[in-house]
Structures are given as C-alpha cells and as structure tokens.
Amino acid sequence: MSxxxxxxxxxxxxxxxxxxxxxxFTAIEHLDLKIPAGSFFALLGPSGCGKTTTxxxxxxxxxxxxxxxxxxxxxxxxxxxxxxxxxxxFQSYALFPHMTVLxxxxxxxxxxxxxxxxxxxxxxxxxxxxxxxxxxxPQQLSGGQQQRVALARAIVNRPALLLLDEPLxxxxxxxxxxxxxxxxxxxxxxxxxxxxxxxxxxxAMTMAxxxxxxxxxxxxxxxxxEELYELPRTAFVANFLGQSNLFTGPVVGSTSxxxxxxxxxxxxxxxxxxxxxxxxxxxxxxRPEKLTLHVTEPVGDVARNTxxxxxVIDVSFSGVSTQxxxxxxxxxxxxxxxxxxxxxxVAHEGxxxxxxxxxxxxxxxxxxxSAEPRFEADDTTRSIATQKRSxxxxxxxxx
Amino acid sequence: MAFAAFSTSTSAPEPAPRRKSPIALLLxxxxxxxLVLFFLAPLVSLLLTSxxxxxxxxxxxxxxxxxxWENYVDVVAAYWPHIMRSFGYALIATVLALVFSYPxxxxxxxxARPWPLLQSLMLVLVIAPFFISFLLRTLAWKQxxxxxxxxxxxxxALSVLGPDAHFTGTPFAVIFGLTYNFIPFMTLPLYTTLExxxxxxxEAGSDLYARPFDVFRKITxxxxxxGIVAGTLLTFIPAAGDYINASRDFLGGxxxxxxxxVIEANFLVLQNYPAAAALSIILMSVILVxxxxxxKRSGTEELL
Numbered sequence: 001m002s003x004x005x006x007x008x009x010x011x012x013x014x015x016x017x018x019x020x021x022x023x024x025f026t027a028i029e030h031l032d033l034k035i036p037a038g039s040f041f042a043l044l045g046p047s048g049c050g051k052t053t054t055x056x057x058x059x060x061x062x063x064x065x066x067x068x069x070x071x072x073x074x075x076x077x078x079x080x081x082x083x084x085x086x087x088x089x090f091q092s093y094a095l096f097p098h099m100t101v102l103x104x105x106x107x108x109x110x111x112x113x114x115x116x117x118x119x120x121x122x123x124x125x126x127x128x129x130x131x132x133x134x135x136x137x138p139q140q141l142s143g144g145q146q147q148r149v150a151l152a153r154a155i156v157n158r159p160a161l162l163l164l165d166e167p168l169x170x171x172x173x174x175x176x177x178x179x180x181x182x183x184x185x186x187x188x189x190x191x192x193x194x195x196x197x198x199x200x201x202x203x204a205m206t207m208a209x210x211x212x213x214x215x216x217x218x219x220x221x222x223x224x225x226e227e228l229y230e231l232p233r234t235a236f237v238a239n240f241l242g243q244s245n246l247f248t249g250p251v252v253g254s255t256s257x258x259x260x261x262x263x264x265x266x267x268x269x270x271x272x273x274x275x276x277x278x279x280x281x282x283x284x285x286x287r288p289e290k291l292t293l294h295v296t297e298p299v300g301d302v303a304r305n306t307x308x309x310x311x312v313i314d315v316s317f318s319g320v321s322t323q324x325x326x327x328x329x330x331x332x333x334x335x336x337x338x339x340x341x342x343x344x345x346v347a348h349e350g351x352x353x354x355x356x357x358x359x360x361x362x363x364x365x366x367x368x369x370s371a372e373p374r375f376e377a378d379d380t381t382r383s384i385a386t387q388k389r390s391x392x393x394x395x396x397x398x399x
Numbered sequence: 400m401a402f403a404a405f406s407t408s409t410s411a412p413e414p415a416p417r418r419k420s421p422i423a424l425l426l427x428x429x430x431x432x433x434l435v436l437f438f439l440a441p442l443v444s445l446l447l448t449s450x451x452x453x454x455x456x457x458x459x460x461x462x463x464x465x466x467x468w469e470n471y472v473d474v475v476a477a478y479w480p481h482i483m484r485s486f487g488y489a490l491i492a493t494v495l496a497l498v499f500s501y502p503x504x505x506x507x508x509x510x511a512r513p514w515p516l517l518q519s520l521m522l523v524l525v526i527a528p529f530f531i532s533f534l535l536r537t538l539a540w541k542q543x544x545x546x547x548x549x550x551x552x553x554x555x556a557l558s559v560l561g562p563d564a565h566f567t568g569t570p571f572a573v574i575f576g577l578t579y580n581f582i583p584f585m586t587l588p589l590y591t592t593l594e595x596x597x598x599x600x601x602e603a604g605s606d607l608y609a610r611p612f613d614v615f616r617k618i619t620x621x622x623x624x625x626g627i628v629a630g631t632l633l634t635f636i637p638a639a640g641d642y643i644n645a646s647r648d649f650l651g652g653x654x655x656x657x658x659x660x661v662i663e664a665n666f667l668v669l670q671n672y673p674a675a676a677a678l679s680i681i682l683m684s685v686i687l688v689x690x691x692x693x694x695k696r697s698g699t700e701e702l703l
Contacts, residue, residue, distance in 0.1 A: 061602050080605070081602070107604070107609070111609045111613060
C-alpha cells in the first residue's frame with residue numbers, strides 16, 4: 001500500500017476457491033467467502049478446523065495452494081505480507097522484546113513513514129489505557145496488558161482489514177467487555193473491516209455481525225449470530241454453538257406448514273420452514289432453554305410438543321438458571337435449562353418429569369440422519385477422559 | 400491512599416533470601432583455590448615483573464624487583480605499531496568472521512530447522528577442524544598459500560595473479576589465517592541464539608509493513624545480538640593476542656608481527672621479562688576496556 005497515509009476506510013475481503021495443503025494434510029478444503037467492507041466477521045471453529053490458516057493466508061504469511069484472495073477488489077494472492085493493507089493481532093502477541101511498548105506500537109508507522117509516529121503511538125496506547133507503561137518492555141507487562149499492546153500496535157496503523165487471532169482470550173471479563181466496546185467504537189469511527197478468528201462462541205456471538213462456523217476446513221454455516229443459534233443447519237453447528245437436544249426419526253406426516261416426526265413412539269412437530277429435510281429419516285432439535293419442565297403430565301396442546309415421561313438424573317443449580325439432565329427411555333438424555341422463577345429447583349433427582357416446547361422453536365437439520373447414531377449414551381469412563389483431554393488441549397492451545 | 404501500600408504491581412519481586420550453607424562454601428573452595436593459584440597469583444607476579452629493573456651487576460636476563468614504571472613508556476614507544484596492528488588485524492578478522500559466519504549460522508539455525516539431521520551434520524562440519532591441531536591446520540594453509548604451491552602457481556598461470564604476487568608473509572595471509580581459525584568460535588554462539596529465534600517476531604514485523612531487509616535490520620539482528628556479542632568476543636580477544644598466525648614460521652613475515660609475537664620474543668628470546676610483562680598487562684587492559692565499552696554499548700544485558 002502507498003506509504004505515508006492511512007486507509008480511508010475498510011475494504012472488503014474476498015476469498016475465491018481457496019485451498020491450502022500442507023505436506024501430509026489439507027488445512028482448508030475449499031473456501032469461498034466474501035466479507036463486506038466495514039463488517040465484523042467472526043470465523044468460529046474448534047482447534048484444527050483451518051481458521052488460523054485462513055487468517056494467515058489473508059495476512060500473507062502463507063500462500064494458498066489454489067484460489068485467489070482479493071482485498072478491496074485488488075488481487076493480493078501473490079503480494080507479500082508487508083505489501084498488504086492488513087494488520088494482525090497475533091495469538092502469541094509477538095511483541096518485540098528488544099523494544100519498548102511505545103516503539104512496538106510505533107513500528108508499523110515508522111516503516112510506512114507516517115508523520116509523527118510517537119504521538120500517534122501514544123494516542124493508540126491511551127485508547128487501550130496503557131500510556132503510562134509506554135517506556136516499559138513487553139516482558140514486564142502482564143498477559144492481558146501485552147494483549148492490549150498487541151491490539152494497539154495493529155490498530156494504530158488503521159489497516160483496511162484487521163485480523164484478530166483470538167485476541168481477547170487472556171483478558172478478564174471487565175476488560176474484555178471494555179475491549180469489545182473499544183473495538184466496536186474504532187470500527188464505527190474508521191469503518192475498518194474486522195476478521196476475527198476464535199473458538200470461543202460467546203466472543204464470536206457478542207462481537208460479530210456475521211459468524212461463520214468452520215469445521216474440518218469447510219464453512220458449515222454462515223449468518224448473523226441469532227440466525228445461527230436459532231436455526232442451525234447441521235448437528236455440528238447445533239452442538240458447537242451452544243447446546244442442543246437432537247432427535248432422529250422418520251417423517252410420518254407432512255403438510256405445507258409442518259412435518260411430524262416419529263421419535264421413539266412420540267410424535268414431534270417441526271415447522272416446515274424451519275426444517276431442511278421433509279422426507280425420510282431426519283434429525284430435529286430444540287435448544288435446552290426452550291424446554292419447559294412439568295412435574296405432572298401436561299394436557300395436550302396443539303401448539304406444543306410434549307415428551308416424556310423421563311427421569312431426572314442430574315440437577316445443577318447455577319443461580320440464574322438450573323440445568324436438568326432428563327433420561328427419556330428409548331430417546332436418551334435431554335438437557336433442560338430452566339429459569340429460576342421459583343426458589344430452587346422444581347424437580348429433584350429421580351423424579352418423573354415431562355417436557356414441552358413451542359412447536360415454533362424446533363428445527364430440522366440438513367445432515368443425513370443415518371450417517372451416524374447421535375443418541376448413544378456416551379458416558380463410558382474412556383469417552384469422558386477423551387473429551388476432557390481434548391477440551392484441555394483446546395484450552396492449552398488457546399493459552 | 401493507604402491501599403496503595405498493598406499494591407505490588409509495580410515493584411519487582413524480591414529475590415529469595417540467600418541461605419548461607421557451609422556445604423555451598425565447601426563446594427566453592429576448589430574453584431576459588433584454583434583461581435587463586437592459577438590466575439590471581441600469576442597475574443600478581445606478572446604485574447610485579449612488569450615493574451622490574453635490570454639487576455645492576457647481573458647478567459642479561461637478571462632482574463630485581465623495583466617500581467620502574469618507565470618500562471611501560473619504553474614498550475609503548477618501541478612497539479606501538481605492533482599494538483595497533485594487533486587490534487587492527489583482530490578487528491578485521493572479527494568482522495570478516497562475522498560476515499562469513501552469520502549466513503552460515505542463520506542457515507543452520509533457522510532455515511534448516513525442518514531437517515534436524517542436516518542441522519547436526521552441518522554443525523559437525525563446523526566443529527570438524529577442531530579434530531586437527533590448530534598448528535597443523537595453520538601450517539597446511541602455509542603450504543597452500545606458499546609461492547610454489549599448486550594453488551598459487553595455477554592462479555599465476557591463469558594470470559589471475561601477477562608473476563610477482565605472493566601471499567605468505569603479507570597482512571592478507573595473517574588476517575586470512577586469523578579469520579579461518581576463529582570462524583567456529585563465531586559460528587557456534589551465533590547458531591545457539593539463531594536456533595532459538597522465534598520466527599513469529601519476523602512474521603509480526605512483516606505484517607507491520609517491514610520489508611525483508613528491514614525485518615533483518617530491525618528484528619533479526621537485535622534479537623541475535625547476544626550471539627553476535629559472544630561470537631565477536633570469543634574471536635576478538637584471542638585474535639588480538641594470537642602469535643601463531645602472524646609468526647614467521649607460519650603465515651606472517653617481518654612486517655606482520657603482532658603484539659603476541661613481540662611478547663613471545665621478549666620472554667623467550669630476548670629474555671626481557673619486564674618488557675614482555677608490561678606488554679601483556681597493556682594488552683589485557685586494553686582488551687578489558689574495549690570489551691566493557693562494547694558490551695555496554697551493545698545493550699544486550701536484557702537479552703542475555
């Protein structure tokens with residue numbers, strides 16, 4: 001980009017048919033993506049799904065095996081990273097240990113020969129409330145402070161596109177909210193385009209206008225956070241973004257408005273508009289907080305699906321809400337989040353309960369239901385250990 | 400505010416209280432004894448010798464203790480060209496060794512990281528010359544660079560060199576020998592810092608609009624400064640006192656004598672012990688001053 005001036009506004013990013021292979025594995029299968037200028041886009045996925053590779057491709061730190069990258073309509077596929085109007089907040093921060101905080105922040109400005117780099121660096125440091133530490137070395141700061149310096153070092157350049165690699169992971173809740181707000185403010189001020197990579201669904205949902213859920217080198221679903229949450233298209237999205245109760249069964253009746261599915265003898269109705277498959281074996285689901293718990297069998301209501309009886313196998317109270325695990329014979333374990341409208345839990349371990357939910361709240365997935373059994377109780381010691389291990393690994397990688 | 404007294408965020412953690420254990424002192428004893436016997440005592444002896452005056456009625460080579468500080472004036476007056484030459488040669492050899500070693504160490508430590516076998520192989524090649532005596536290697540170079548050698552005669556036959564050109568006995572040959580002999584001492588410390596160089600800093604630099612040359616100048620070089628300082632010290636200090644390469648028996652000639660050769664001659668041939676001792680003390684002090692200024696200026700305390 002031309003030196004001596006800032007990007008006047010954010011630019012849109014377009015990835016066309018991107019594929020990235022490393023010796024031995026394919027990180028990105030096939031990726032088409034268009035991020036409009038000025039948007040806050042989050043790429044969400046578990047570790048190893050290819051999201052960081054995508055970021056590195058956009059930053060110019062890797063070259064795609066196939067496909068093209070366009071920033072603001074210009075093909076940058078073969079540009080080196082220092083030529084691209086892009087800045088990154090690295091997950092490891094990568095603050096230069098031999099420079100002061102101030103010099104770290106001024107580094108990009110000096111390279112582009114921007115006027116008065118020191119004053120601009122101070123301004124950026126004031127934004128992240130670290131101006132009083134400007135003369136320190138990065139290693140003298142705490143993890144959270146380092147992260148804010150990394151953020152200041154990137155935004156001070158006012159790039160057309162700002163890449164964030166899990167940038168808020170090490171911040172405490174208050175600072176995190178503050179930084180989210182700051183990022184939003186900066187974005188509104190300058191109209192930067194943000195591409196945010198994270199495995200933290202909450203971070204993605206609270207900050208981004210558009211979230212793309214990535215899995216195994218592909219984008220599973222893309223849309224506004226509410227849309228993704230309320231109407232997930234695949235089992236992966238349904239379970240990665242919050243929790244879901246999923247059921248499988250054959251479609252036994254369908255009208256233009258709704259389909260009814262036979263789930264182990266119980267008839268569940270899903271609106272046709274919210275179901276991707278209308279015939280054959282299908283997977284349908286409902287979010288745990290949409291379920292209502294009944295201690296007596298509810299009277300039939302055409303607007304609601306009923307399921308039960310089941311037995312409560314676990315109750316965990318968390319202040320605002322209570323989570324119940326309900327074992328329903330022939331179906332499996334369901335999760336119910338209930339607001340604590342009464343004092344304490346309404347049902348106790350071992351009690352017999354029914355559940356109901358508004359028909360409008362159900363959703364039908366696009367996945368092939370027969371592909372894999374989804375409701376085998378997976379509570380052997382080994383599988384619990386495996387899950388625990390993978391979650392620890394994710395955590396360690398994030399740290 | 401009284402609460403400020405409880406804040407610890409700005410103060411560095413206190414070092415752990417030291418425990419004085421008799422065992423630790425006991426374990427230190429051999430080292431201290433060794434240093435006193437083989438470093439401190441000779442140093443004091445050298446210092447005393449440097450002020451000795453010739454015995455009034457003694458033979459050549461007989462001296463008695465005195466405080467003859469004129470010894471220093473005499474040797475500086477007599478040998479200042481050798482002193483200057485020593486530091487000049489050592490400086491040139493150090494710079495040359497750095498220029499040759501840096502790319503080599505960078506390749507082994509950074510570029511060859513995906514192939515550990517290649518790394519080890521190249522390191523062995525860097526160390527391999529140590530398997531042969533320093534003297535033999537220098538003698539071999541004398542053979543190779545002598546006027547009748549295959550190399551020189553063929554270069555002359557090809558008219559690359561003039562008919563009268565010769566190498567041995569010239570400053571070029573001495574600097575060449577010094578550079579060659581000290582390259583491993585430069586390469587190894589450089590390799591150890593470059594091998595630990597975090598490439599993510601280089602990526603961050605490139606992301607912040609630094610061209611490859613700027614990344615090298617602003618990030619790679621400062622981050623490898625500990626290796627550069629260690630390597631240059633390990634080369635410069637022994638090279639300044641070296642008396643093999645510049646010796647007439649090896650690559651040097653009468654016009655290439657360094658301070659080491661002068662000290663050797665004064666101690667072993669002329670039996671002028673005070674002069675040799677004074678020169679040694681001068682050499683040591685100048686190196687000490689130069690090194691401390693250099694380490695201070697390079698600002699590597701934080702990275703070391």
